[in-house]
Amino acid sequence: MNKPTTGDFTKTAGWLDWYDGPTQPRFQLPAGSVDAHCHVFGPGAEFPYAPERKYTPCDASKQQLFALRDHLGFARNVIVQATCHGADNRAMVDACLASGGRARGVATVKRSVTDEELQALHAAGVRGVRFNFVKRLVDFTPKDELMEIAARIGKLGWHVVIYFEAVDLPELWDFFTALPTTVVVDHMGRPDVSKHIDGPEFELFLKFMREHPNVWSKVSCPERLSVSGPKALNGEQAAYRDVVPFARRVVELFPDRVLWGTDWPHPNLKDHMPDDGLLVDFIPHIAPTAELQHKLLVANPMRLYWPEEN
């Protein structure tokens, strides 16, 4: 895959581009698998990055995303609006429209979004909005604004994707548990995997899922969560072992409410870029049976993003 230059934009210092030439996964994805968390970036020359962004990425186009999809053996993508595009959803919408029905989207919208704009996003394939609470990525948005947006998009049958770090869950609990829609948590709420899996922090996350049947989780991003590796590089077939027990527990406890995605092109990784083929080989470690794999990769994302096909 050739990486284009970033138009007039200069990448954030130390930015790592995605892994060039990922290996063919050994794990064969079930037919119809969905990569339920990935992004497109720009290209900046066509879809400029937002003035309020906290980082400037490398360009990562829809063609490059679709080439990765085909290489890894996925059938479909869910393209999640990244903060570097703010609430300008054009790059994500353009990718959904170009996918021939094989991509759905998760948008970022402001309170000022009109009903017509929401309808247009729906027609393009958007089925959710993302509320981001990771402080290094976004400025604060008042909760009453977010609640108002949630109520409006709920009427369209959309869901809310929430991104936060584990230490912030207690403070966000009341807001999250009041959301009226299906709620999808990015990357298991970013547990600190150096803490004990049975400790209070991860237990609070499991309680969140246990007590609220509208809450789903992406069991993605081991490359972001891992502390001790090993990294998904150089043919490593048992990467990110410290994350496995956490993700596996969520998959086994809530098999009908989990999703998986590559997170390509892996924004803001500072230390290494995973080989996406080896990331796919991580899946059977956290979903060890064919039944769990089918739910995680096919049945669950299809139910949430393509319910009309069920």
Ligand SMILES: O=C(O)/C=C(\CC(=O)C(=O)O)C(=O)O
């Ligand atoms: O995309 C991800 O999964 C994670 C991100 C970036 C992000 O969310 C965004 O920019 O919107 C991160 O942790 O830096």
